[in-house]
Amino acid sequence: MTSDDPRRVRALLEAVIAVGEGLDLDEVLDRIATTACELTGARYGALGVQDDAGRVVGFHSHGMDHVLDAEQRAALGGRPTGGGLPGLLLRDDAEPLRLSNLADHPRFVGFPDPHPRMTAFLGVPLRVGGTTFGNLYVADPPSGDFTADDEEALQALASAAGVAVGNARLYRAARRRQTWWEAASQAVQVVVDPGPVDLRAALAEVARIAAAAAGADVATIRLDTEHPSAPDGPPDPGGPDDAGPAARLALPLAVGPQTLGTMTLVWHEGPGPDHEDALLARTFGERVALAVEASRAASDRAALAVLQDRDRIAQDLHDLVIQRLFAVGLSLQAAGNLARVPEVAKRLARAVDDLDDTIKDVRRTIFQLHGTAVSSPLRDQLEELVATARADLGIAVRLVIEGPILAVPDDLAPEVLAVAREALSNVAKHAHAHRVEVSLRIGRSLELTVTDDGDGTAPGGRRSGLANLEERATRNGGTFHLRSQPGSGTTLLWSVPRR
Numbered sequence: 001m002t003s004d005d006p007r008r009v010r011a012l013l014e015a016v017i018a019v020g021e022g023l024d025l026d027e028v029l030d031r032i033a034t035t036a037c038e039l040t041g042a043r044y045g046a047l048g049v050q051d052d053a054g055r056v057v058g059f060h061s062h063g064m065d066h067v068l069d070a071e072q073r074a075a076l077g078g079r080p081t082g083g084g085l086p087g088l089l090l091r092d093d094a095e096p097l098r099l100s101n102l103a104d105h106p107r108f109v110g111f112p113d114p115h116p117r118m119t120a121f122l123g124v125p126l127r128v129g130g131t132t133f134g135n136l137y138v139a140d141p142p143s144g145d146f147t148a149d150d151e152e153a154l155q156a157l158a159s160a161a162g163v164a165v166g167n168a169r170l171y172r173a174a175r176r177r178q179t180w181w182e183a184a185s186q187a188v189q190v191v192v193d194p195g196p197v198d199l200r201a202a203l204a205e206v207a208r209i210a211a212a213a214a215g216a217d218v219a220t221i222r223l224d225t226e227h228p229s230a231p232d233g234p235p236d237p238g239g240p241d242d243a244g245p246a247a248r249l250a251l252p253l254a255v256g257p258q259t260l261g262t263m264t265l266v267w268h269e270g271p272g273p274d275h276e277d278a279l280l281a282r283t284f285g286e287r288v289a290l291a292v293e294a295s296r297a298a299s300d301r302a303a304l305a306v307l308q309d310r311d312r313i314a315q316d317l318h319d320l321v322i323q324r325l326f327a328v329g330l331s332l333q334a335a336g337n338l339a340r341v342p343e344v345a346k347r348l349a350r351a352v353d354d355l356d357d358t359i360k361d362v363r364r365t366i367f368q369l370h371g372t373a374v375s376s377p378l379r380d381q382l383e384e385l386v387a388t389a390r391a392d393l394g395i396a397v398r399l400v401i402e403g404p405i406l407a408v409p410d411d412l413a414p415e416v417l418a419v420a421r422e423a424l425s426n427v428a429k430h431a432h433a434h435r436v437e438v439s440l441r442i443g444r445s446l447e448l449t450v451t452d453d454g455d456g457t458a459p460g461g462r463r464s465g466l467a468n469l470e471e472r473a474t475r476n477g478g479t480f481h482l483r484s485q486p487g488s489g490t491t492l493l494w495s496v497p498r499r
Contacts, residue, residue: 247272403442
């Protein structure tokens with residue numbers, strides 16, 4: 001059969017059409033190996049694909065199923081490593097290779113058991129865009145040797161296969177990106193679900209989603225208690241030389257410069273991920289990390305809102321309900337003293353006792369709303385401090401608290417008390433004030449402000465204890481400011497971050 005034989009031309013055209021019909025990469029590669037055998041009449045055919053690092057990541061053969069059973073094929077192991085004669089066809093400068101007897105070539109290394117013995121060999125490189133991505137070779141034609149026409153036909157098939165593989169690769173890359181995008185959207189939804197979410201259970205589901213998207217056998221996610229800096233650059237996809245599994249990919253779950261944890265993907269077989277897989281998986285990890293941060297922030301906001309509501313209710317009970325109950329009790333007590341009928345006086349006294357018990361119950365509720373089991377919570381200590389200053393100075397001293405008092409960390413509560421005590425001491429010694437306001441605002445930071453309407457101080461003047469207040473602010477990563485003018489009063493502002 002010569003190159004101008006209409007049957008061979010027709011067979012070649014049919015082969016080109018056949019390999020160009022599919023978009024699934026594995027299906028296209030299988031079809032190329034089969035078509036190569038049909039076109040040359042060879043008994044055996046194979047196609048190998050390498051990645052950017054030169055690893056053989058795909059191998060498709062034809063004809064082996066006819067001579068080897070499943071157990072024998074398993075005994076051969078995995079795909080070739082790219083050495084020996086087929087390795088010559090994987091170089092960018094590779095040329096077609098046609099041999100009458102494989103054993104005569106110096107690169108021939110023999111056949112492993114139970115691989116069938118082959119004699120005649122014909123191989124060509126597979127190129128996409130000028131870059132060799134694989135090799136296509138056939139062995140043992142019916143005539144015992146391959147001809148120049150066979151070589152020409154196989155090269156033509158390889159050229160068509162390069163275009164088909166290029167299209168299939170683009171299609172696979174698009175599908176792979178879509179798979180990871182859908183997986184990331186699903187994972188984010190799992191983490192930021194508006195309902196009650198157990199983060200541990202949510203991340204277990206996210207790991208399952210990641211394993212499915214990557215085609216990995218195992219995926220694990222671990223969150224760190226501390227957040228070290230995230231490493232720079234793309235992750236190392238690992239390789240078949242890794243100990244244990246065939247490949248492992250460890251990715252940081254990072255938000256900006258902070259790493260919240262690690263996602264690890266493991267493949268027990270196969271070459272594992274390529275560079276594109278690693279980048280897509282890293283993007284997935286970044287979106288999961290953002291979702292974890294958003295979930296944590298939402299949980300913190302919800303907890304803070306509960307604390308604020310409880311604090312507001314407790315304050316209203318203290319400032320409104322108790323005061324009104326106390327006033328009603330005084331009125332009833334006065335009415336009892338004026339009562340002429342003993343039974344009336346007795347009932348009024350009993351009502352006063354009931355009101356006292358009710359006031360105690362309300363106070364107990366207030367402490368429960370504050371969620372404190374200690375005898376002197378920060379609010380009580382501040383109120384006691386202000387009441388003492390009010391009695392000692394004989395002036396109006398007002399306390400204002402904005403925000404959830406329970407959000408003040410235990411290690412900062414003594415600092416707040418010490419600063420308030422030092423500020424009121426300075427007012428008593430130097431201000432000659434008529435009114436003082438102590439204000440504590442609790443937000444992302446703790447801001448304690450003490451304002452008086454006293455004499456003020458001259459520019460550059462300092463009062464005793466101010467250096468201590470500044471040192472307390474600096475030690476806790478905060479700031480201290482004093483604003484004062486002669487005759488215009490003084491404002492002290494002490495602020496530290498709420499850790």
